[in-house]
Amino acid sequence: MKHLKKLLLAVMMVMGLSSHAQDSNNPWAISFGVNAVDTKTSAGGGKNWADRHFSQPFAVKDNWNILPSVSYLSVFRNVGDNFSFGLTGSVNKIDKYVKFAPTAVGHDSRGYVVSNPGDLMYYGVDATIKYSLMNLIGSKVVDPSLSVGGGYTFFGDSSYGTLNPGAGLTFWFTENVGLELATKYKKSFGDREDASGTPDAPSHFQHSAGIVFKFGGKDTDGDGIYDKDDACPEVAGLKEFNGCPDTDGDGIQDSADACPEVAGLAALNGCPDTDGDGIADKDDACPEVAGLAALKGCPDADGDGVADKDDKCPTVAGPKENAGCPWPDTDGDGVLDKDDKCPDVRGTVANQGCPEVSEEVMKTLNNYGKIILFDSGKSTFQKGTYTVLQSITSILKEYPYSKFMVEGHTDSDGANLMNQTLSENRAAAVKNYLIENGIATDRLRSTGFGETKPIATNKTAKGKAMNRRVEISLIKE
16 A cells, blocks of 8 residues: 555645536536456457457456445546546556466466456556547537546556556536546556566556536526626526526517616517507607607697697697697688788788778878978978878878888979978978877888979969878888
8 A cells, every 4th residue: 555645646636736627618527436457458369459459348357456436536627629638546456467378277268367466556647638529429418538648557566657548438417417437548668567477567458437527617697607608797697698688588688678677579679669659668758659750659630740749739730830720810811810910900812911001091091191281381280280190190000011101292382492302301290290109110201292293283372282282102012
């Protein structure tokens, strides 16, 4: 047992290196179980090389050395691309040593003799590179592998290095637990026996069977998806979304879901559409009533472009400017109130809804104009004239959007220039009176014609009186 400390040291090294992983999710794996050592492969004899090495591979009872306890420990780490690297420590007792001795007593029909070399202790420390074929065959349960490595073997009082090609087969019961079967041919670098025939450095097969556990994968959020593959490693999620959550269960992961807490439609980025109008409730001003996209999901019963909720006349089409109601025509003159300058007085379309000034009205105005009395040679009114001016003012107020020209005329007495100035001043005096009494300035103009437009002869007093007048005419634009 003098090499027991060596084995324990090797096992500690193996545990420290922490190596065997079957996949990148759980990069580490540890396995332990029993091992069997078969020395027949280097005993010689046989018909050829293959017969010498591989005949009687399962002669367990005759050739295999097995300890009835856990006798090996392996630790491997995945290094990528289906490769893993690891170390194995093993212990055994050699009480079956196979020799080819066809003349010896007790040999079998093939000339082999099995003897006990003295219950020699066996220790092995091996480094291995393994290649898994599981992905290649597309299986999640059966995991065949090939391996190559090297190691150092303590065989009784001898110790020697070996080259170890091998193969294995693992059956995974779960993602992390499996049954591992393996074999490796440990080709020695030394003599099989010393001069006395005592085993020295025999090549041999070492078989093993044990339980393997994969571990080391990190799953922070506990959703069964390892952090390295988890797009949302801090939040538990679903496998189909690479570990990201779908809180409302609508099949759209939260990161792409505009309404992550309410189940909705994929076409609306995960948001619901209660009224089925194709507008997500969060954007729908009327989420319970189907409506139009142009009106933020609200209906428009009369089709006037004003949502029913804002339409004061929802069943009668009307303009938006009038809250969805048709424009009124209060005076019934065919001009809508919004365009009618005289909405309460019936007028004409041509005069923007206001009444037209008739010839009869103009005649009345001019009759009043003829009896406007001025002080002699001046533009000031005589007292009796104010009643006439008030009548003219009243008539003009009946036509608030009509414009008028006030014309001043004189007789031929006096100089022409003086008469021209006097006619202009008198016309202006009438205009100013009208303005001061409520007629808009922009409705009135004034001018004077002096003695140039007589309507009667200036040779008689009566004619001159007729020529001294004020006339009002309608300005048409």
